[in-house]
Amino acid sequence: MAHRRINPDAIAELERIVGRDQVLASGEELRMYEYDGSVETGRPDCVVFPSDKGQVAGIARWSNRHGVPMVGRGAGTGLSGGALAREGGVQVVFSRMNRILSVDYENQRAVVEPGVVNMDLSRAVAHAGLHYAPDPSSQKACTIGGNVSENAGGPHTLRYGVTTNHILALEVVLPDGEMVRIGGDAVDPTGCDLVGLFVGSEGTLGLVVEITAKLTRLPESIKTMLAVFNTPDDATETVAAFTARGVTPAACEMMDGWTIRVVESWIHAGLPADAGALLLLEVDGTREEAEEQAARVIDICNANHAREVRTAKDERERETLWKARKNAFGAAGRVAPDCYVQDGVIPRTRLPEALRRIAEIGRRHGFEVGNIFHAGDGNLHPMLCFDGRQPGETERAIATADEIITLCIEMGGSITGEHGVGMEKDRLMPLLFSEADLELMKRVRNAINPLGLLNPGKIFPVGKGCGEIHTPAAVGGDKRTA
Amino acid sequence: MATETTQTRAPETDEAGQVDRPDYRDFARCVHCGLCLNHCPTYKLWGREADSPRGRIRQMFLVDRGEMPIDATFVTHIDRCLDCRACETACPSGVEYGKLVELARGRIEQEYQRPAATRLAREVFYRRLLPFPGRMAALGRLLRFYQRSGLERLAAELGLLKLLGLAARAELMPPIDSKFFSTSETQTFPVRGERRARVAFFAGCIARVTFTALSEATIRVLQANGCEVVVPGGQWCCGALEVHAGYRDVAREMARRNLDLFLREDFDAIITNAAGCGSTLKEYALLFGPGTPEHERAETFDSRVKDVTEFLDELGLVAPMRPLALRVTYQDSCHLLHGQKVREAPRRLIAAVPGVELAEMAFSDQCCGSAGVYNVTQTETSMELLRKKMDCARATDARVIVTANPGCLLQLRAGAKMAATRQDVMHVVELLDRAMGDPG
Numbered sequence: 001m002a003h004r005r006i007n008p009d010a011i012a013e014l015e016r017i018v019g020r021d022q023v024l025a026s027g028e029e030l031r032m033y034e035y036d037g038s039v040e041t042g043r044p045d046c047v048v049f050p051s052d053k054g055q056v057a058g059i060a061r062w063s064n065r066h067g068v069p070m071v072g073r074g075a076g077t078g079l080s081g082g083a084l085a086r087e088g089g090v091q092v093v094f095s096r097m098n099r100i101l102s103v104d105y106e107n108q109r110a111v112v113e114p115g116v117v118n119m120d121l122s123r124a125v126a127h128a129g130l131h132y133a134p135d136p137s138s139q140k141a142c143t144i145g146g147n148v149s150e151n152a153g154g155p156h157t158l159r160y161g162v163t164t165n166h167i168l169a170l171e172v173v174l175p176d177g178e179m180v181r182i183g184g185d186a187v188d189p190t191g192c193d194l195v196g197l198f199v200g201s202e203g204t205l206g207l208v209v210e211i212t213a214k215l216t217r218l219p220e221s222i223k224t225m226l227a228v229f230n231t232p233d234d235a236t237e238t239v240a241a242f243t244a245r246g247v248t249p250a251a252c253e254m255m256d257g258w259t260i261r262v263v264e265s266w267i268h269a270g271l272p273a274d275a276g277a278l279l280l281l282e283v284d285g286t287r288e289e290a291e292e293q294a295a296r297v298i299d300i301c302n303a304n305h306a307r308e309v310r311t312a313k314d315e316r317e318r319e320t321l322w323k324a325r326k327n328a329f330g331a332a333g334r335v336a337p338d339c340y341v342q343d344g345v346i347p348r349t350r351l352p353e354a355l356r357r358i359a360e361i362g363r364r365h366g367f368e369v370g371n372i373f374h375a376g377d378g379n380l381h382p383m384l385c386f387d388g389r390q391p392g393e394t395e396r397a398i399a400t401a402d403e404i405i406t407l408c409i410e411m412g413g414s415i416t417g418e419h420g421v422g423m424e425k426d427r428l429m430p431l432l433f434s435e436a437d438l439e440l441m442k443r444v445r446n447a448i449n450p451l452g453l454l455n456p457g458k459i460f461p462v463g464k465g466c467g468e469i470h471t472p473a474a475v476g477g478d479k480r481t482a
Numbered sequence: 483m484a485t486e487t488t489q490t491r492a493p494e495t496d497e498a499g500q501v502d503r504p505d506y507r508d509f510a511r512c513v514h515c516g517l518c519l520n521h522c523p524t525y526k527l528w529g530r531e532a533d534s535p536r537g538r539i540r541q542m543f544l545v546d547r548g549e550m551p552i553d554a555t556f557v558t559h560i561d562r563c564l565d566c567r568a569c570e571t572a573c574p575s576g577v578e579y580g581k582l583v584e585l586a587r588g589r590i591e592q593e594y595q596r597p598a599a600t601r602l603a604r605e606v607f608y609r610r611l612l613p614f615p616g617r618m619a620a621l622g623r624l625l626r627f628y629q630r631s632g633l634e635r636l637a638a639e640l641g642l643l644k645l646l647g648l649a650a651r652a653e654l655m656p657p658i659d660s661k662f663f664s665t666s667e668t669q670t671f672p673v674r675g676e677r678r679a680r681v682a683f684f685a686g687c688i689a690r691v692t693f694t695a696l697s698e699a700t701i702r703v704l705q706a707n708g709c710e711v712v713v714p715g716g717q718w719c720c721g722a723l724e725v726h727a728g729y730r731d732v733a734r735e736m737a738r739r740n741l742d743l744f745l746r747e748d749f750d751a752i753i754t755n756a757a758g759c760g761s762t763l764k765e766y767a768l769l770f771g772p773g774t775p776e777h778e779r780a781e782t783f784d785s786r787v788k789d790v791t792e793f794l795d796e797l798g799l800v801a802p803m804r805p806l807a808l809r810v811t812y813q814d815s816c817h818l819l820h821g822q823k824v825r826e827a828p829r830r831l832i833a834a835v836p837g838v839e840l841a842e843m844a845f846s847d848q849c850c851g852s853a854g855v856y857n858v859t860q861t862e863t864s865m866e867l868l869r870k871k872m873d874c875a876r877a878t879d880a881r882v883i884v885t886a887n888p889g890c891l892l893q894l895r896a897g898a899k900m901a902a903t904r905q906d907v908m909h910v911v912e913l914l915d916r917a918m919g920d921p922g
Contacts, residue, residue: 036516138517330574334575
């Protein structure tokens with residue numbers, strides 16, 4: 001990928017827009033933005049840190065004048081390379097635009113800048129008994145702007161919905177620098193649902209500069225349970241039984257035996273190391289509702305051979321259980337130099353079969369595949385641990401992951417549940433969508449982003465022909481250029 | 483899983499054959515998930531990846547691989563790190579960030595030419611001053627003269643310090659004690675009541691000239707709770723500041739001396755009241771390559787080192803305490819919480835004092851900006867962090883801010899003064915000492 005160098009005059013223009021010390025253009029500094037939470041890389045040609053939306057609009061106009069691509073970035077915790085400058089250009093980093101602009105407690109909404117950290121918003125409104133419901137595992141670091149771009153999910157998606165269900169309005173800088181306000185205060189927006197279009201567009205339609213988010217009342221009562229099973233099959237059968245019996249927990253997370261042992265070695269929370277699988281279950285509502293639901297959940301677990309169901313005694317215990325869940329991907333770093341977390345969806349009723357077949361695929365390629373995922377909505381996150389320094393191992397990991405994703409499609413699922421397509425799965429899109437489907441998406445993108453200056457090289461396959469393997473790299477892990 | 487390949491270089495060693503390079507696996511633990519970012523004080527201030535733990539690891543890795551030079555840019559980002567290790571607490575992968583950054587600083591010290599004046603100041607401070615108790619005492623006497631003779635007041639009245647841009651630093655200068663805490667001869671302080679343990683007290687270097695009262699309070703509280711306290715004569719600075727600054731050879735020399743001295747007897751514990759020292763004392767083994775004779779001894783030593791709060795909490799308080807009607811808040815000392823993973827012990831001790839109400843402070847797990855000599859070397863950043871800290875402290879309505887490290891005490895006292903919060907600042911053991919009654 002030929003990186004165009006941006007000429008010094010153009011850099012000076014950028015400095016006039018955002019301030020001299022808010023532009024990085026030296027090689028070393030740029031390398032700090034070539035990675036994110038994924039295994040991908042993409043190095044920008046310069047990085048800017050705008051402090052307000054006017055500056056963002058200025059950057060977009062600059063980008064048009066000079067024909068330089070631009071890519072937004074929040075905290076860089078994404079798992080599909082969505083915020084990486086795949087084709088170079090200017091990286092627009094929103095870390096300085098991190099103000100909570102206003103909170104309307106009565107109407108339960110907040111207006112925030114894109115760089116606000118997900119958890120910081122919940123923390124700021126907790127005193128009023130409110131929170132921002134979408135809770136991706138990276139919520140203590142990831143930004144709401146990034147969540148909007150990727151339409152982030154999280155464990156509580158099962159009951160509360162994904163990001164798009166919590167966004168009322170957006171202010172967006174379009175690729176030509178024009179600023180528009182879409183959506184409104186009403187839950188059902190008047191006119192065309194442009195918010196629905198922009199949320200999850202992976203930064204290809206506009207740079208989001210202001211977000212009006214819905215705040216959700218914290219439930220009166222929460223019950224968190226840990227069900228221990230001897231085999232993954234028992235756990236997945238339990239999840240299928242929830243669906244069959246019409247029970248929808250607020251969260252239903254599964255962890256297999258391998259993952260339990262990895263996580264326990266870090267958290268020391270007393271997770272049973274000999275178990276075949278765990279379900280982390282949560283129900284909430286009024287005190288009565290929560291208790292009644294908890295009883296039903298426990299019944300179903302027991303009927304499906306749960307070895308034991310523990311209930312968190314207090315907030316502390318609950319936090320520990322969630323910490324175990326939300327840090328699992330990071331904890332894999334203890335096991336191997338590199339870890340590839342996949343994201344695929346299958347119909348939840350077919351979980352038992354899916355897990356068996358994933359294990360088979362892993363075995364065939366010589367990998368042990370760890371599974372920790374949102375079982376309630378069939379959103380799988382197989383983890384492949386490998387050592388990228390070994391010749392061919394990265395390619396083998398990618399091939400394994402591709403096979404797993406192909407399996408998801410075969411089983412009637414999808415190639416991503418919440419991490420996005422980004423530059424990780426663009427080549428897999430044709431497996432899921434027909435030429436006509438993709439063409440329609442492209443027409444929408446081209447209508448709003450006609451010059452392709454915004455986040456190029458994402459979502460749609462860019463490779464010429466099949467068999468192209470792009471080569472990911474890791475921070476601590478090896479740089480794997482082919 | 484991670485097997486060695488031909489790409490992995492043999493670790494480089496220092497003059498004494500010690501390993502001073504991280505292993506590939508130390509870096510590889512980082513899966514660049516970014517969960518550390520929002521816990522890093524400098525990332526939170528500036529929002530720059532290069533000043534985040536993940537970005538610093540990336541830079542150290544690239545330097546280690548020879549893909550990035552040890553230049554002014556790299557040194558600036560590494561210097562700006564507080565080494566508070568909050569990222570270690572946040573990290574699910576178990577990256578030992580403190581170890582990485584300390585090794586990187588060691589390399590910077592060996593391979594990078596700082597500006598002449600800085601180099602001189604650092605050499606004098608780390609090589610010629612800190613390691614020598616006699617010289618520290620002499621400096622202490624000099625500063626005491628400055629503070630007591632009226633010179634300090636004069637300087638303040640003339641606005642001299644402001645003129646020199648030293649006003650904030652002057653606020654941080656500790657009041658020098660009239661009587662220094664002596665460690666030239668071994669002293670033994672008898673147990674009061676039934677004997678439950680025989681412990682050694684590690685007195686520190688700077689603390690000897692400016693925290694005599696704290697050292698004495700620590701010994702009294704230990705005595706009152708059944709400990710015979712030995713202060714071995716001839717003990718040296720722990721080497722923490724040197725490790726943080728990259729003077730690993732000096733630190734190693736001090737570690738060797740302390741190992742000799744403190745391992746002469748099998749003490750039940752080696753006690754420190756300074757979280758910063760404790761963190762390094764507990765990690766002496768990292769200074770010596772595995773397989774060296776010192777390494778094994780250091781491991782024995784490390785296992786005996788206890789922070790005073792940790793030790794008292796395990797031992798259990800038995801001395802009677804009178805009630806203190808006080809609302810207090812606790813500021814975690816980074817090297818106790820993040821370095822030594824001790825969170826509950828100080829809180830339990832505080833809560834054990836009758837009448838004391840502990841009001842938790844928002845972000846008590848974030849650095850106050852003291853960070854060893856950070857407040858002197860990176861004053862502006864340090865003061866910015868301190869201002870935020872004092873806002874949180876004020877919001878608790880606490881009368882006293884309690885903490886667990888002398889450096890934090892100085893910083894928070896300066897903060898309370900500058901922000902006029904009218905809060906007292908004391909060490910956990912000073913609170914216990916007060917409750918345990920008459921010090922005379």
